[in-house]
């Protein structure tokens with residue numbers, strides 16, 4: 462078989478600076494997502510002094526804050542953490558879709574990877590399941606994705 466060049470990242474965070482942008486809204490869930498993200502990154506070599514946690518009001522504010530952080534040039538990656546839980550009105554749809562769209566646009570426009578740790582669930586139970594119980598911890602997953610992507614971007 463011919464040799465195929467393959468680029469893969471080392472799963473290692475030593476020396477990389479990350480910003481964790483986390484909502485206060487639904488903080489009983491989001492605090493668990495922060496724990497998952499911090500735990501993942503520090504277990505993969507990230508020094509605590511290279512982590513910054515930024516608390517913001519709600520998911521709707523994620524894009525504007527991530528935008529400024531990404532453009533500061535100080536961080537190898539951002540982990541966006543929050544929980545949008547469906548209520549009785551269409552508010553959920555607007556908040557979830559604007560946050561999602563904004564985060565994706567900022568990552569593309571700046572080239573700074575942003576891990577998508579924003580839960581969008583129909584119920585509180587579904588959010589709890591994804592914040593460190595039976596469906597894992599989406600904060601840790603977002604941190605893992607952004608760490609690997611930051612390393613990949615160094616290699617390309």
Ligand code: INI
Nearest residue numbers: 484486518519520521543544545546556
């Ligand atoms: N913000 C969230 O992060 N999660 C939610 O579930 C939510 N709901 O359901 O309303 C929410 N709303 C607040 C919003 O993100 C803004 O902070 C607010 O509208 C002020 O701009």
